[in-house]
Amino acid sequence: MDKSSDSSSSKTPSKMAAATFRCPPELLLRPLVRRGSQVTLKPKLTANISTSSAKNTYKAAVCEDYDKPLVVRDMPSASPGELEPGMVRVAVQCCAVNFADILICKGKYQVKIPTPFVPGSEIAGKITDVGENVRMFQKGDRVFGHCQLNGFSGEAIASAQSMWKIPPSVSFEEAASIPTSYGTAMLALTQRAKIRSGETVLVTAAAGGVGLATVDLAKHVFNATVIGAAGGPEKCALVKRRGADHVIDYTKENIRERIREITDGNGVNIVCDSVGGDLFTQCLKSLSWEGRIVVIGFASGTIPKIPANLLLLKNAAATGVWWGEHKTKNPGAFRRSVDHCVDHLLTGQLQPYISKTFPLSKINEAFEYVQTRKSSGKVLVNITESVG
Structure with missing residues (x-):
C-alpha cells in the first residue's frame, strides 16, 4: 500500500434505492441531482439513532441534518442474534470516503435518506456475528466490501455476498480501497x-x-x-x-x-x-x-x-459498466472482479494508492478534503483511532 501521508426504520429499501447504492460512489450522475430527481429512502440501520444508556456502544459519525457537519457520538450496539438471514455484522476498522457520501449528507443525492443516519459504504473490519445461511464467513474473519449505510461507525451490517475475506498479508486500509x-x-x-x-x-x-x-x-x-x-x-x-x-x-x-x-x-x-x-x-x-x-x-x-x-x-x-449492479444481474462476475484483483495484489502486481487517512473525529475534514478535489486515489477514515 502506498500512502502520501501520514433512521431508524425497519422497512427494507426498495430495489431501485438499493441499486443506486451499488453504483460506483465517486461517479454519481450529477445531472440527475441538478434536475432534482430524487427518491426518498428510509434506511435500514444497524441500530436506532438515539441517545442510549446501553452498556455496549460504539462511535459513529451521524448526519443529523442535511448540509451540516456530521456529529460523532455513541450508538447502542445491536443484540446478538438480531441479524437477518444472509447478513453479517462487522466491527468496522476503516471506511473509504466517496463523493456520493458527501452528496448524500447534503441531501443532494438521487436517493434522499431521511435524517438522522450514518453514511459510508466501503468498509473493512472483523465479523462479529453471522446470520442464518451464511457459510463463507465466521466470527473473527477479517473482511472488506460494501454495506448500504453505517460505514463511518464502529459497527455495520452487510450482505455476505458483498463481502470478501482479507488475506493475512493485506492491511485493512489496503482492503478498504479495493472493491x-x-x-x-x-x-x-x-x-x-x-x-x-x-x-x-x-x-x-x-x-x-x-x-x-x-x-x-x-x-x-x-x-x-x-x-x-x-x-x-x-x-x-x-x-x-x-x-x-x-x-x-x-x-x-x-x-x-x-x-x-x-x-x-x-x-x-x-x-x-x-x-x-x-x-x-x-x-x-x-x-x-x-x-x-x-x-x-x-x-x-x-x-x-x-x-x-x-x-x-x-x-x-x-x-x-456498472459494477454494483452485477451483484444481482451477474453475481459470478461481481465476485470474480474483486477475487482477481486480490490475487494480483498478493503477487505484488497491484498497489492501491491511498492519498490520506483521517481519524473518525476528523470525518468532516475528510469530507472537505474530497469535496475540494485535493484528494487522489482513495481517502480513508480510520474508525478505531482516537475520537476523543
Whole structure:
C-alpha cells in the first residue's frame, strides 16, 4: 500500500434505492441531482439513532441534518442474534470516503435518506456475528466490501455476498480501497473492453480512485501502453509515477492532438472514461479502428450524446459498466472482479494508492478534503483511532 501521508426504520429499501447504492460512489450522475430527481429512502440501520444508556456502544459519525457537519457520538450496539438471514455484522476498522457520501449528507443525492443516519459504504473490519445461511464467513474473519449505510461507525451490517475475506498479508486500509475502484476497473477492462496484451489504453480522470485502479491494472496486469489524462501537473505526475507511460494535462493540452502525437496517428484501442461531456467526444474521436470506449461515469456533470456515425466509421464500440449492479444481474462476475484483483495484489502486481487517512473525529475534514478535489486515489477514515 502506498500512502502520501501520514433512521431508524425497519422497512427494507426498495430495489431501485438499493441499486443506486451499488453504483460506483465517486461517479454519481450529477445531472440527475441538478434536475432534482430524487427518491426518498428510509434506511435500514444497524441500530436506532438515539441517545442510549446501553452498556455496549460504539462511535459513529451521524448526519443529523442535511448540509451540516456530521456529529460523532455513541450508538447502542445491536443484540446478538438480531441479524437477518444472509447478513453479517462487522466491527468496522476503516471506511473509504466517496463523493456520493458527501452528496448524500447534503441531501443532494438521487436517493434522499431521511435524517438522522450514518453514511459510508466501503468498509473493512472483523465479523462479529453471522446470520442464518451464511457459510463463507465466521466470527473473527477479517473482511472488506460494501454495506448500504453505517460505514463511518464502529459497527455495520452487510450482505455476505458483498463481502470478501482479507488475506493475512493485506492491511485493512489496503482492503478498504479495493472493491469499488478495482472491481469497476477490472470489469471495464475485461468484460466490457475485452483488453488484449499490448493494447493502448486511455484513462480519463486518471488520478481518481477508479482512474488509478484502471492505470494499475492496465499497466501491471494486462501489459498495456497506458495514457493517463488528469487535471493539473501534480495529478499528472502522480499518474505517471503509478505506471502510466504517457500523461495528458487536459487543463492545458488538447487531448486529441496529444493522442495523435503519442500514437503516431493510430489512435487508442481502449478508452475508460469517467468524465463525460465534451471530453468523451474527444476520446471517441481518438479511437483506433475497432476501438472500444467504456462509459464509467460523468464527473463533468454532463452526459454526452454519442455521434453514432463515428462508431460506424471506426468500426468501434461504445459500452458501459456498472459494477454494483452485477451483484444481482451477474453475481459470478461481481465476485470474480474483486477475487482477481486480490490475487494480483498478493503477487505484488497491484498497489492501491491511498492519498490520506483521517481519524473518525476528523470525518468532516475528510469530507472537505474530497469535496475540494485535493484528494487522489482513495481517502480513508480510520474508525478505531482516537475520537476523543
